[in-house]
């Protein structure tokens with residue numbers, strides 16, 4: 001009985017890992033939902049260009065970054081990254097944000113800057 005239980009538990013774990021991967025592969029971000037997060041966090045640096053942050057709406061700053069692709073932009077925003085201009089803190093310094101929330105706010109900035 002307990003063997004059957006652990007087998008089915010194992011199947012559930014494998015299945016849920018597989019399905020989260022499937023979701024992650026085709027994530028689309030919601031720029032509208034990202035606006036609030038941008039306004040309450042990211043804008044501190046990204047509105048004014050504080051600490052070397054690329055200003056939202058500044059195409060010269062953003063076009064080459066956008067060309068790197070959303071996946072890289074989002075993963076750098078989640079993990080943080082040291083670039084040539086400055087240091088982007090992980091999740092903009094707000095560890096409470098989910099990865100999706102960070103992705104949404106990246107989408108919002110990208111929308112402003114295309």
Ligand code: HEC
Pocket residue numbers: 037038041042043044045046050051052053054065068072073074076077081082083084085086087088089091092093102105106
């Ligand atoms: C404390 C200031 C600060 C805050 C707050 C901040 N950033 Fe940044 N961010 C930076 C700096 C500085 C860079 C530029 C690093 C470089 O390219 O040298 C940057 C770069 C980026 C980039 C471009 C990465 C690339 O590959 O070119 C993205 C996307 C980004 N930030 C998203 C966000 C998001 C989303 C938030 C809010 C959740 C946020 N940032 C909050 C300072 C900040």
